Amino acid sequence: MTRVVEVPAHFDDRSFDQFAKAYGVPGEERLLFDAHAVQWAAPYGLLGLLVAGQTTVEQGGQPPRLTIPTDRDVLHYWGRTGFFEFAGEWFEIHGKVPRVSVTRSSEVLLEITPVRGSDDVHGVVGVIQERAAAILSGELGLEATATMGFGMALSEACQNIVEHAGTSGWVAVQTYHWRRRLGRRVVVIAVADAGMGFRRSLQATQGGRYGDRWGDATALEAALIQGASRFRDPGRGQGLGGIRRYLNRWDGKLSIRSGTARIAIVPSWDDDIPLADSLAPFPGSQMLQIIPAKQTE
Amino acid sequence: MNSIDLKTILHRTVSTGYRDLVTRHTGRAVRGGVEELLDGVDGGQVAVIDFGAVGCLDISCADEIVGKLLLDHGSARYFLLRGVSEAHCEAISLVLERHGLAVVAEDRHGRFQLLGPLGERVKRAFAAVMETGPAAATQLAARLEMTTDATRLLLDELLERRLVQQEAGGYRALTAL
Known part of the structure; x- marks a missing residue:
């Protein structure tokens, strides 16, 4: 059937x-x-x-x-x-x-690329930086400093797969003109894996703190807002915070979907909701980063 | 001063093809390389960690290289980060904030700054030491327009964090060593 x-x-x-x-x-x-x-x-x-x-x-x-x-x-x-x-x-x-x-073209900055380990992350960051610099400061009109943090945001997103998914994943970077949705050009980083998801990844270290409230939504909140990690090393769990800070600075959007929940840092130009729960389940984790062109007066 | 070039260590410990300090795996390997070199550096000397030839620095790597290095060796050694870009500073600052650490950094134009979650008064005291050169607490207090006792408290914090050094009768910046 x-x-x-x-x-x-x-x-x-x-x-x-x-x-x-x-x-x-x-x-x-x-x-x-x-x-x-x-x-x-x-x-x-x-x-x-x-x-x-x-x-x-x-x-x-x-x-x-x-x-x-x-x-x-x-x-x-x-x-x-x-x-x-x-x-x-x-x-x-x-x-x-x-x-x-x-x-790679004016729109496909990075083709769909598998991420399995540290070498892949180096490869992705190495490939993208020069092109990203031209797009971000050239076409999007952002300050040169925006290009410097781009590699960090991309790297941390990819490492999320390496460190937490328990399997491989993919990344792709694209730029396009959002005529209807925003009226501006954007650069989009998409990262996805078919791994264990945030709830299972954080269960052992964070689940007990939340008791009955533990679920996909609280796991995403713990990771993105509290900087929680599945590792007990206090230095872990900073990557998503770094991405959030970078995107805040450039009026960007961050959205992470895992299991039945989606959390987003929503800029003023978007109408998404900060936290959506009880969605249809979907395997792994999906992350979206959107950096818009500078708004012209 | 002993300068430790991170790109050289990256090539030696991870791969000659890389110029970016990204991933925790890489950070761990590079920190190991730095620690090997630190064995040959006297604790009273300033270990200069040179970021000048480094491209991208992500937070995981910043945590392994700067965060863990300061946590493990910062109470017994003086560190100066050289050649840091604005993006490097952002990644490093996030890590320092998480661990409550601070470090002296020199940007690619030779300007010095304190990175880490320090109060404004402590930062002013650091700037005074930088600008005055080796000086006694009384001189620094006059410059800061504070009492000597209050100035000493700020200088003690800088000393404790190994952000300045004490010499006979005064304080001096790490950059003057």
Whole structure:
């Protein structure tokens, strides 16, 4: 028996909960991820799709099917982001995958890149800095100091996978013009993994403090607001605080989804809610960082 | 002064291809390299940790290299961070805040500053020592327009944190050593 999981036509952080709900909790049935009608997908969505595929396979299910977008431009964009480099490992792909080379371009600053260990983090930070500097200070009009912290924010986000997920994950960096949502150009860092999630990662060191209130939402609060870590070393748990401080300074947004909850540091230009609980469950953790262009007077 | 170049240590302990101090794994390896070199440095000398050739510094690495180095050796050694960028300072400051530590840093233009969660009066006292050069508490008190006893309390904190050094009859900045 096959169950269809519809991929939202505009697949980004805003439609992610809809996707998570459709994904549900996979059982015996074979999943078919239907992306044929997708008109646009952000890296956050593409990484989520990979996580869903990976989780399904790792939980012993049959490799899910994926019908790829019919829109040529969308499909080629997916190709340029490197999505198909990894999708073949977790999905049985239906449709003709275009022969598009994975390229860094004016929009794809960093193609979908696996993060498995410290070397990968060095690689990602090393690759991105020069391009990020040109985009942040050139196209986004931010001060030169904004580019310096970018590598830190990217590194800490990737390390969150290495240190806490218990499995590998992916990162992608993209820039685009948000005409309708913001009217400005943005740089977006998307990081996702199919790991244990914040609640399980922090359970041993933090769970007891919260008692019955312990859950995905309190775990995210503990990590992001209190700087809690699963390690007892007092120096641990500062990475998310550093990201938060960096994004606050540049009027950026930070959003982390794990399990059934999502926490966000919401800038004035966004209307997200700071903490959402009782969402549809989704494996691992997904982090989104958005740095907008400087607002012109 | 003994200068310890972090990029050289990064290349020796982790990889010659890297210029960024990122990840806790890297920070741990680099700190190990720094500690090896510290064995050859007399405790009365200032150990200069040179960030000048370092690209990105993330918080995990800052915690391993600066935080743990000060926690483990800061009560017995003098440290000066050299060649720090504004972004380095941000990462280091976050770490120092977490641990309640402080350190003297010199930026890439040769300007000195105190990093860490210190009160304004302590920072003013440090600036006075920097500007005056080796000086007695009474001289510094006059400059700060404070009583000598109050000035001594501030200088004691700087001494205890190894941010200035005491010499016969006075106090001097680490930069003057």
